[in-house]
Amino acid sequence: MKNLLFLALTFCFTTLFAQNNINTFIEEGIIYHDNGEYDKALAAYEKALLLDPQSTVVNYEMALTYFKKNDYKNTIARADMVLKKNDDNLVNAYLIKGSALDMMGEVKESIKLFKKAIRKFPEDYLLPYNLALNHYKLNQMDEAKEYVIKAIENNPNHGSSHWMLANIESAQGNTVQSLLANHYFLLLEPNSSRSLDAYNMLQQNFAGNVTKSKDEAITINISMSDDDDPFSAAALMLGLMGASNMLPENADKTAEELFVENTNSFFQILGELKKENEKGLYWNFYTPFFYDLAKSEHLETYCMFISQSGNKNAEAWLNENTEKLKTFAAWLKE
Structure with missing residues (x-):
């Protein structure tokens, strides 16, 4: 009985020691990978594989590193090891294998693989x-x-x-x-x-569908669909708003003021056009969110927030209105 207990404890300690070593090698490999030292990363993962050749974690990390080295055949080989084990990291293995197939020009094979994976996940x-x-x-x-x-x-x-x-x-x-x-x-x-x-x-x-000629004539170009397009009315209103921006009464308004006004009108129009039987992402996700935003007190903050990459005035506005930005962030969380 004592011998059996000794053997059981020895096995547990050996397993724990091996797992700790595997984790050490994996962490070492990840650090090398993140630093762009891919050969050193692979060497660390090879040490981990000696302790557990079937490890899905190690094989996936190796697939990732091979992908970074543009070695797509070995990427697929390692990803297949994970997929055959049918255990952990399956989604990641499908993603890296599909990407490798794509990079090899096997786009149709990549599509087949992703469709198979979507059925599973x-x-x-x-x-x-x-x-x-x-x-x-x-x-x-x-x-x-x-x-x-x-x-x-x-x-x-x-x-x-x-x-x-x-x-x-x-x-x-x-x-x-x-x-x-x-x-x-x-x-x-x-x-x-x-x-x-x-x-x-x-x-x-x-405003790309509105042009103004030398004689001040404003032209709105609307492409009408042959089908009963539920967005055609909104597209027409976009053109009218773009034309309105060019009218003399709006000449003194800043670009930021016009953007806020036009965005508000756009969101309001879509919200009013939405019918109960409308389905899909645009009507059931985008439109309700932006309609609520247009009816809130945060639209100006939103417009400045999304404009910060291309408008220095918007960036300056945000720096001067940090409290409004915090309030907008709180509204988004509700």
């Missing part, structure tokens, strides 16, 4: 986002839109999904839908490396 948001990205690269905009909307529905706080949707809708000439997605992206990401592009697109889409 329907509530994940990065899988449909990456699938949408593949379709986007192939210029398959309708398919890209379908899956990026699914990504947003699974995680409304994923800025990249809103940004992709804004670009898809802009490419398809759907100005109203592009504006809504872009507005939400800038709310989530007002001052990142992509924010200036988003801000410029927002400004262009807002």
